[in-house]
Amino acid sequence: DVKVTQSSRYLVKRTGEKVFLECVQDMDHENMFWYRQDPGLGLRLIYFSYDVKMKEKGDIPEGYSVSREKKERFSLILESASTNQTSMYLCASSLGQGRNFYSYEQYFGPGTRLTVT
Amino acid sequence: SQKIEQNSEALNIQEGKTATLTCNYTNYSPAYLQWYRQDPGRGPVFLLLIRENEKEKRKERLKVTFDTTLKQSLFHITASQPADSATYLCALEAGGFKTIFGAGTRLFVKA
Numbered sequence: 015d016v017k018v019t020q021s022s023r024y025l026v027k028r029t030g031e032k033v034f035l036e037c038v039q040d041m042d043h044e045n046m047f048w049y050r051q052d053p054g055l056g057l058r059l060i061y062f063s064y065d066v067k068m069k070e071k072g073d074i075p076e077g078y079s080v081s082r083e084k085k086e087r088f089s090l091i092l093e094s095a096s097t098n099q100t101s102m103y104l105c106a107s108s109l110g111q112g113r114n115f116y117s118y119e120q121y122f123g124p125g126t127r128l129t130v131t
Numbered sequence: 132s133q134k135i136e137q138n139s140e141a142l143n144i145q146e147g148k149t150a151t152l153t154c155n156y157t158n159y160s161p162a163y164l165q166w167y168r169q170d171p172g173r174g175p176v177f178l179l180l181i182r183e184n185e186k187e188k189r190k191e192r193l194k195v196t197f198d199t200t201l202k203q204s205l206f207h208i209t210a211s212q213p214a215d216s217a218t219y220l221c222a223l224e225a226g227g228f229k230t231i232f233g234a235g236t237r238l239f240v241k242a
Contacts, residue, residue, distance in 0.1 A: 018174075049232075054139070056220070056234035057175070072229070104174050118163060120230065122174030 017041070018123035020105050026129045033092040035126050037105030044110030046088035047120065048072075048080060050101040057104065063088055064110065095130045102127050133158040135233035137221055143239045150208040152236045154221030160199040161224040166206050169218045169235065178219075179206075211240045 021036035039046065045064050049057040049072075059072030061080040069080050077099060081089045088107075092099055103126045109117035134157040144150050154164070163182045167175035181188045181197045181204070188195045194207040208215050218235040225231045 054234055056135075057232035059229065059231070062229065070229075073231075106174070118224070118230070119165065119177040119180060120167075120175075121177065125172070125174050 018105060018107055018121050020103075020123040020126050022126050023124060024127050024129075026131065027092075027095050028131055029096060031092075031095050031130075033095050033128065033130075035090040035092075035103055035105075035128070037088045037090070037107075037123055038086050039088075039107040039121070040086065041107070041109070041121075042085065043107035043121075044085075045108045046082065047106040047108075048078075048088065048090045049104045049106065050074070050099075051104055051125075052101050060090065092128075095128075097130050100128060100130045133161075133223060133225055133231060135221055135223060135231060137219075137233040137236045139234060139236070141237040141239055143241065144211055146212060146240055146242050148211055150211045150215065150238055150240070152206040152219050152221075152238065154204040154206065154233060156202050156223055160202065163224045164195075164197055164204050165222040165230065166193075166195055166204075167220040167222060167232075169220055175220055175232075208238075211238075213240045213242050216240050 018039045047062040048060045051057050063069045063082040079091045105123040106120040108120045136155040165180045166178045169175040179195045181195045192209045196205045218237045220235040221233040222230045
């Protein structure tokens, strides 16, 4: 089974702090994603990566950056946390190019509930 | 830009009945569409993917339809059980391997 783990389930940070959220997947997946989920808004894509050191902005990248130095690890960085970044953060991975097919299904981690005070 | 509409009101049904959830989109027809299940406090779990050239897909008690003319997908759970109670998310291809998600519909199945 694919396993996607996130470094923390709950995190409380102060306004202005630099915050690191870590995500690790153990299935050699090509693609990794960071979303935030807010009530009534669904999942919104922050950044995604299709290869090591490659990244693309999603729909709401402002205030965030990412790092993918190794294939299995994708980090989300909040440069200077603000209260409007209080949210549930979900990491996901997808296989991408398989032997005879392209796989789009995403496997999600358990989420990190971040509170910025 | 593409918008996804899922019924924000919860769906309440009796055990044993068929639950039908709707996903409508507003712009271009996506190359594929996915359905996920999400339980409270957990990440979504993939259920089914249907491609634009497929009308219907089944997996055990689950059935998904995809009507590109109506710009709609229907997700059915037959013989529903209380364990099926969860939020169900619709997700559309948004270019390459990028996906956009709907806000989800909450399903409650009463015993």
